[in-house]
Amino acid sequence: MIFGLGAEVEAHGQLHVERFLAATALAWRLADHVRIRTLFRFAYHAPTSFSVNSMTENLIVFAHGKESGPWGTKITQLAKTAERRGFDVISPDYSHSQEPQDRIDQLLTLAPRAQRLVLAGSSMGGYVSAMACAALQPQALFLMAPAIHFPFPGWDGEPLGIPKRxxxxxxxxDDIVPLAQAQRFAREHNAALHILDSGHTLNDRLPMLDLLLxxxxADVLQS
Incomplete structure (x- = not known):
């Protein structure tokens, strides 16, 4: 199904589109960087002027892990949680590259904007989201097993501009990202750290992830 002039939309429920994209350049830009789709019994409500250059009210942008995809188990579940809170959801497909900087550049090029912008990422996506904070200035950041503080080229960046939320x-x-690295990040940025009886994927703790997100x-909406 084609949305506007080129951005691909996969619909597994009812798709409500209030306004088609009008600009060819914008449509191709979205096509390159975003795959927007609805979930079963989960209608995606596109804002009236859905544009990476226009200001929507509430928006959460997910970043998936190194070898996963934009609609894996956690993101699929958490997208529903976000929509119940009135957030539009974007989950770009980063699978074309396993280089962190490529994915960071893709997110920065997308340049999502909102009155209340939240970035969320899992594993490598956590590193990507954290490294994008200085430029995108989100109101909140939600990280799951973030691949932060690895002493390897391309993975050793120091996140700046981390929001207070x-x-x-x-x-x-977790046998992929040592717990000590998450503890260091939380300590340095005064972040709330929740340690669960789980491994790297956290897929067996979806109800708790739901609750924490x-x-x-809710805190962001009260700001």
Whole structure:
């Protein structure tokens, strides 16, 4: 199904579009950087002027992990949580590259804007989201097992501009990203750190992830 002039939309429920995109350049830009789709029994409500250059009210932008996709288990679940709070949802597809800087550049080029912007990321997506904070200046950041503070080229950037509303969720048994790295990030940025009885994916703790994201979004909405 074609949305506007080129951005691809996969619909698995009812798609409500209030206004088609009008500019060819914008449509191709969205096509290159975003795959917007609805979930089963989950209608995506496009804002009246959905544009990376226009200001929407509430928006959350997810960043998936290194080898996952834009609509994996966690993002699919958490997108529903965000929409219940009145947030529009974007989950770009970064699978064309496994280089962190490529993904950071893609997010910065997308340049999402909103009165209340929230970035969320899992594993490598957590690093991408954190590194984009200085430029995008989100109101909140939600990180799940973020691949931060690795001493390797391309992974060793120091995140700046982390918002005061920052939640980090990590597993005690994470064998990919050491817990100490999440603890260091939380300590340096005064972030709320939640350590769960889980591994790297955190997929067995979806209800708790739901609750923590919901609490963060509620706090953002009160600001």
């Amino acid at each position: 920052c939640t980090v969720v990590h597993g005690w048994h 919901d609490q963060l979004l």
